[in-house]
Amino acid sequence: MVTRRHFLGGSAGAVGLAMGAAASAQNAGAADDWPVDPPFRFTGDMDNFDAAQSALAALYDVRRDFATFDAAYYGAMTRPVEAAYRARSHWVNRNHALFLRGGSPGHPRDAELDASRTAVARMLGAGMDEIALSAGGTEALYALIANYAPLQPGDAVIYADVDYDEMQFACDYLAQSRGARLVRFDLPEPHSEANILAAYDKILKDTPRAKLLLLTHLSNRNGLVPPVKAVVAMAKARGVDVILDSAQAVGHLPFTAADTGADFIGFSLHKWLAAPLGTGGIYIAKDRLQDIKPWLGNRIHDADDIRARIPTGTVDFAARLTVPAAIAMQDAIGLEAKHRHLLRLRDYWVERVRDVPGLEMLLPDEPGRYGAVSAFRLPGMSGPDDAKKAAGLFLDKYRLLVVAKAGLASGPVLRVTPALFNSRAELDRLVAAIIAERGLFA
Structure with missing residues (x-):
């Protein structure tokens, strides 16, 4: 059952939800009760890096024993969106083929899907x-x-x-x-x-x-x-x-x-x-x-x-x-503000390793030419096997998920993709690991 406490996830300062609306998941137990989302409100200060990180992190229920820098693969739902998904999963399962064949009374299948297309x-x-x-x-x-x-x-x-x-x-x-x-x-x-x-x-x-x-x-x-x-x-x-x-x-x-x-x-x-x-x-x-x-x-x-x-x-x-x-969750945060914060996350770790001797950063700091995704090569790293070895080391030794990527003409890279839930402390761990392993292939 989705309780108000689980729905808010302890993020009282970050997300405000209408009273009682968090019960949408269990209310979906009635066949005719379409899941209704609460208003998505975000009150974090996106102009302050630390305040934004704290408020954004509270939106997520993700494991913290590893620092995962792979948002380019899967972004992970926020708590409110995950609750909305659970409610809809329950509703679709309860109405099963009646809905899938064309729609339940009052909820035509294609009309409901068209609401998503419209958004x-x-x-x-x-x-x-x-x-x-x-x-x-x-x-x-x-x-x-x-x-x-x-x-x-x-x-x-x-x-x-x-x-x-x-x-x-x-x-x-x-x-x-x-x-x-x-x-x-x-x-x-x-x-x-x-x-x-x-x-x-x-x-x-x-x-x-x-x-x-x-x-x-x-x-x-x-x-x-x-x-x-x-x-x-x-x-x-x-x-x-x-x-x-x-x-x-x-x-x-x-x-x-x-x-x-x-x-x-x-x-x-x-x-x-x-x-x-x-x-x-x-x-x-x-x-x-x-x-x-x-x-x-x-x-x-x-x-x-x-x-x-x-x-x-x-x-x-x-x-x-x-x-x-x-989309409502993104609107609550603000896409422009979200983009600025993603750039800050990228710049935070890049600026701290840029001068590591022999380290190659793949993109120039030209405005508009990058987002949160960036990649690097350790000194002497060459060939896909080296990239896989380095990625495995970062995962096993430092509990950091970075991704070995091949395909560029200049050679394989290690890709780092911070997510909105990543913290300054996790980025600092990444920086420390890069500096510590700069001689891995030297």
Whole structure:
């Protein structure tokens, strides 16, 4: 049973919830009682680093015997959002097939799911008919890439070393299934805006039959945020469509679909928005819908319905129904304030290790080119096995979860991704571990 004490999680100064509303989970025991979320209020001072850390940490029920720096994988729900998810899980289970087949009395299934689509559309400045929900960012981007309709045999598909592995695989599939020509290139380091724009300009000029460009909004490998709007405009000027991988950007960077200039965007909701696992979505500009074919001939929805572009099997309905609660929690904190705090978390540890002899930081301190995700190489670290060894050492010896990432042309890295729940003390442990192990491969 979700009690008021569990719901608040001891965070009286951080979250204020309406009296009695925390009982929504057990009240869902009545078949006709739709779970109603309490107002999401956050009273932490986001302009004060320590006060913000304290208030934000109180929102989470996560283990503290390890310091986990992997928010780029899963953001972890806040206590209020987890309570909302539990209530909806209970409600869906109690109403089971009655709801799944079309809806319980007073709660049509599609109308309730459309409330989630509407909330996502509002967050991205889009129309609900331009949004479909998916089982995460990977599924969303596979749907966009594999079903991109205008591609003809011999057309070129471009992607870079900073792009996500599975999205590269999806582009490779276009070569196997559609006769596309793959053009892979490496972004030059340092990843300054000038270098990035020059590299994309060159690859577009050098690829006369380019038709499709995969562009990553925020790289899962090293945290690079390219000048998205400029690259999209550059590609469009040459008749090249862009599929934008915003899996790491939604709930992390303040932006709207219009800000990017992209007509096709795939994204995750269980990373930085901290919605339940297995949530994501696609955005397709309304006038470009027919340029993404229905998923494997899907006719469950009409061809002019964006939902036909996503698999329509049985999903975690409770997770999708909880998405508006995750957005409400983000709204209570404030996306701009959340973004500023994430940057402070990143800058805190980076500034303290920057001058470690031989340590490589992967991104320059150029405003707008990074978020909370960053990566480093220990002196002498080379090859994926070294990166895995270092990540294992940090976990076993220091109880710090950092992630070994390969795929960059310059070599493997250790990725660090602070979450809103990480503390100054945990960041200090990370800094101490990096300094202590600087000679691991020397």
